[in-house]
């Protein structure tokens with residue numbers, strides 16, 4: 320989340336920019352960067368801006384390191400990168416709830432549930448769980464699916480109940496591939512790297528008096544779990560879904576076919592309340 324500060328602290332700006340500039344000059348010298356390469360870099364960055372991929376590029380190549388540097392000392396649930404697809408202004412729902420979805424939402428139904436607690440073990444009634452994910456075809460609403468077609472699809476801001484419990488009915492996400500049509504995907508391809516992220520659920524969990532938790536839950540067994548292009552997987556965030564095929568269970572939930580459940584508790588460090 321961005322800070323409310325309107326300008327960079329001057330000594331810090333000098334420290335960061337001067338070292339970045341010196342590092343890049345060293346890089347140019349040590350690799351004997353040619354004019355052709357220099358112009359290719361300029362064209363690449365121009366295209367990144369033009370196609371709106373600046374957040375994607377930074378998140379793919381750099382954000383997991385920013386997460387490690389800032390969050391390695393925290394207690395509670397491990398953090399994970401925010402990524403480029405969070406949206407403010409999501410519909411506010413109360414647990415238990417069904418996320419916004421299309422009439423013919425593809426894939427299997429998933430009930431994602433758990434309890435939000437503080438590091439001292441106390442449940443956190445009314446905790447807010449901002450939730451977003453890709454659909455069963457690997458598409459994020461408003462980014463890969465036009466907003467008009469499916470506003471806030473598979474996104475919601477869910478308020479936990481009086482016991483800190485949340486239950487969100489959603490649809491099992493698929494693995495996510497960085498779009499091939501843009502410069503970030505083209506760079507990965509040129510590097511000979513795959514462009515996949517393992518299937519994941521995003522959550523930003525908040526409660527007054529606790530530190531915000533920005534994290535992701537990864538689906539166990541995904542083929543990309545050990546080679547996330549973003550490098551954001553942490554073992555403690557990998558969770559297994561349970562499949563439910565029993566006819567009575569299916570009809571009790573008002574569904575037509577097998578569904579999945581996933582239980583995951585979020586633990587937030589006690590801390591200072593953030594200034595607005």
Ligand code: MBD
Nearest residue numbers: 378400401402403495549
């Ligand atoms: C994603 O879906 C994502 O979560 C991150 C961190 C980067 C690119 C795509």
Ligand code: FE
Nearest residue numbers: 402404519521
């Ligand atoms: Fe994501």
